[in-house]
Structure formats: C-alpha cells, structure tokens
Amino acid sequence: MQFNQFIIFGGCGFIGTHTANLLREKHPNAKIYIADLLADESKSAETNGTIDYQRVDVRNSIEMSGEFGKDTLIFNFAAIHRTPGHPDHAYFETNIRGAENVCDFARKHGIENIVFTSSIAPYGAAEDLKSEDTLPTPNTPYGISKLVAEKIHREWAAENETRRLSIVRPGIVFGTGEHGNMTRLYKGLKSHKFAYAGRKDTIKACIYVKDLARVMLAMAENEQADKIQLHNCCYYPSFTIEQIANTMLKATGLKRHIPYIPKKPMMVAATACGLLGGLGLGICPARVKKLMVSTNINGKKLSENYPLSYTLEEAFRDWYKDCGEKELV
Template sequence: MFESFVIFGGCGFIGSHMQRLLREKYPDAKVYVADLLADGSELSQKVDVREPIEMQGKFGKNTLVFNFAAIHRTPGHPDHAYFETNIRGAENVCNFARKHGIENIVFTSSIAPYGAAEELKTEETLPTPNTPYGISKLVAEKIHREWAAENENHRLSIVRPGIVFGTGENGNMTRLYKGLKSHKFAYAGRRDTIKACIYVKDLVRVMLEMAEKSLVEPQIDKVQLYNCCYYPSFTIEQIANAMLKAVGMKRHIPYIPKTPMMAAATVCGMLGGLGLGICPARVKKLMVSTNIEAKKLARDYPLKFTLEEAFADWWNDCNQKCLE
C-alpha cells in the first residue's frame, strides 16, 4: 500500500480533512503538505503550484498525490487567476509526479465543467463549461489524463464534487446557516432548485478509497471519474429543512419571487452584502440548479452520512459553535 502522501493545497478546507484521515489510517506513513500557507517544516512545505515544484522528501511509486490546489471561489477572482493557478498547477503537479516516478494521483475537479443548466448531468454528459473556473478545471482534467496515459502503471482518480460542506468550509452552507439563524434567508425565486452537495468527511474517505482500490483491483479502470454528491441530489428546500432539524432550529422560510429578490440583492450588494455575501451574482446562482447524478458513486462508493446526519456531525464536531 502507500508509504507516503503529498497533498497539494493541504492547508485548505478539503486538504485539512484529508490530512486528518491519512494520519488516522496510515500512522506510520509520511504525509507531506504542499501549500502557500505551509509552515515551512519537513512535512509542511511552502509550495506555489504555479511554479515548478521542488520538494524535499522521499517520493516514488508508493507515493499517493492529492491535487487540491486551486482557485475556486466564483465569483470572486479575475478570469486569468483561474487559468494561471488551475491549469499551470495541473501541469506542475503532473511534472512533479513524472520526476519522482509517482504512479497514483487523485485530482479534485468540480461540477463546473458541466456548465450551468437545469438538465441532469452524469459522468457521460458532454462538459460545456461557461465560466473561467469551469473551463480551467476541464483543461486541468485533460492534463491529468495525459499524465495517466503515458504509463500503463499510472492510476488517476478524478472527482467532481458538488457543494462540499463541513468544519472549516466557510462557504455556501455556512452562509445558509447564518441566513437561517438571522432570519435573512429566503427561497430565491423557487424552492425546488437542486443543489448537489457532499459532506467533506465522505468526500475525503471516498477519494482515498478510490486510490486504494486502484492498487488491489486490476479490473478497475486506470482513470476513474465520479460525480461526488448525494444520490439523488437534494433541493434547496430539502437542504434547509435538514439543516434546521439537525441543529434544532425552527424557522419559517419566506419565498420571494425572482424580480423583487434580484432588486433586494442589488441593494444589499451596494451595502456590502450585509455580512452574508449577498449580491446579484450569488442570488442568481441560487436560482440555477446543479442537477448532478451520482448514481455511479452510490453504487461503487456509498456515502456513510445522510444529509441530516452530516449536518448533525458537523454541528457536534465544533461544539455547536463553528457556524456562529
């Protein structure tokens, strides 16, 4: 099995959870964190994936690389930043693997390559990205696939997660909780918007299991691709109700039609988002489904947490305070 691990983007939200999982499951292995925010020690090395990667350590065919390094929040960055980090980073991570004879990579892509549309997307759906982030992630997938094709021993796992939530997220689900608690959340234009999502503990477990399985089961495709979210995906109403139940909160959630909702978002954006990141672009995203099918994942790597269990586990992990 694996003797060492390298986590590019290891100081981030998903990377931090992967660190904990690896140290629990592989206590004798070296877990190298490569990140701009690393502390500079042997196991936590400062790395900018936009530049050729030089790291100190013992790496080889028994090393597993996780590539989580990315610019991802959208909207929020200039277009060139997504391409510079996500595409150049993919090239440099793959070159690092080539240099050290590493044979197994897990790459975290996104559902963004599918593009924004209401139609159901499976792993067989033709990607039609319509944002710089989605385009950069699709190109990065291709770069990793090229690496995988170079050697019959190379194994690649690509995951396309929906919204990832859990301790340290500070993103969509955190904003949802804060909006519910402060009575500032409303259904924007519709209640049935589908929002594919996955709990971070399930995601990191699944990614590690994919890499492990590729070593011991030769019939596994050398390139694995999975949509990573609940199957079937939940609507925003189901998500909000599950969160309320998990944290013991009772709220009536109002419904605001699209036109007044966008007008209110424009005003809130001019006032700095009222501390909730409210702006027209984010509200518009709330009204577009991420209708992703993860039937394949449910068959091969079933999730351990239901949606309500995931919210409750997150709530308990942080002593009911991390979402405040």
C-alpha cells in the same frame, strides 16, 4: 493498494485539512507532506516528523525535499475555486499551470498515483441531469480551467500503463471550515436573513467533506478499479434547496419560517445588499443568480461504487457536533 507517503497539494485548504485528518487516522505511520503556498514550515517540528509542511506555489516548477516514488500518493487540491471572486486569468494561471506542474513533479519522481479534485463546473449551468457521460460545456473561466486540468492529468496517466488517476467532480462540499455556501445558508437561517430566491425546488448537489475525503482515498486504494476513474461526488439523488434548508434546521435545532421571495424583488434586494457589502452574508446579484440555477448532478455511479457513510441529516449533525453544537462554521 497501500501507500507509505502522501503529498497533499493545497493541503492547508478546507478539503486538504480534512484529508490530512483522515490519513492520520487511517495510516498513522505514513509520512504526510502538506504542500501549499500558505504552509507554515515551522509546524513540521510539532508533528514528530509525521507531517512535513513545505511552502509550494504550484504555478511554478515544483521542488520539494523528500524521497518520493511508487509508494507515494498525490492529492492535487491546489486551485483557485471561489466564483465569482477572481479575475478570469487567475483561474487559468493557477488551475491549468498548477495541473501541469503537479504532473511534471509526478513524472520526475516516478509517482504513479494521483487523485485530482475537479468540479461540477465543467458541466456548465443548466437544469438537465448530468452524469459522468454528459458532454462538458463549461461556461465560466473556472469551469473551463478545471476541464483543461482534467485533460492534463489524463495525458499524464495515459503516458504509462502503470499510472493510475482518480478524478472527482464534487458538488457543494460542506463541513467544518468550509466558509462557503452551506455556512452562508446556516448564518442566513439563524439570523432570519435567508429566503428562497425565486424558487424552492432548485437542486443543489452536495457532499459532506468527511465522505469526500474517505471516497477519494478509497478510489486510490482500490486495486480492482479502472486505470482512470471519474466520479461525480454528491448525494444520490441530489437534494433541493428546500430539503437542504429544512434538514439543516432539524439537525441544528433551529425553528424558522423560511419566506419565499419572487425573482424580481429578490434581485432588487440582492443589488441593495451588494451595495451595502452583503450584510456580512456574501449577498450579491451574482450569488443570488447561482441560487436560482440547479446543480442537477447524478451521483448514482458513486453510490454504487463508493457509498456515502453519512445521510444529509447525519452529516449536518456531525458537523454541528464538531462545532460544539453551538453553530456551523
């Protein structure tokens, strides 16, 4: 299935930026619309008309200039996602209302294909292995809002037999511009401020952002796929925090001994760091607790249908190369 136009809601964000880069590479003649609350509309003139930046707030009814239709593919990345970090109502206001407004926009313009980035948060926090068939039991406002948003997109797809929907549930997404968990891990390793928090075998499902972007496009363009696709997006099998840390050290040429700190002393240290502003690493009790809970996600279905291009080490090396082999940012 070929598309001539792409709309990226949340296109100024981390995943949106990498997706736009992939689209420019794979479809150089296509029109790309970056729809984002932070979009700088003046940048449209710099792209010779190939990329159109439009300021859009998905919490409100969406109006965009352009001619859209069946040849248009929507990527819906617009969301509040960092947790902890926002009041509970913000997740529902943006993630649920945004899903409704994006689907209404698609209805209005006869757009029949949407890729929606959900999350592994709808599975809830538990050590058990979760597949796409696992009953979601979200236990955070973010996870609840993402599961509701999935249902809203599914309702849109069910209204017409020609509509197609691709839902991805990524683990930790890492790469250039992430500024999240993996970046904090690297900074902690580099500055000798990272320690295993309570355990070394915590499973952390993750995926390289370039692989995620490629997978999402492949799902949308796959004419043989089911009308509604759902895939966990992570390595199979998932890696432990010890495997991730050691691979990152190897890929970036760092040599470090990583200490192990039992749970109680770690929480005391995290509380102290939190009072001191996290020491620039975002350290606080809530984040340390997250480190101790596995995100044990089964990526087998993805590996069978859309195999990843990068191993974990190759992904870290590619990220490092993109940063001039100086650091991971």
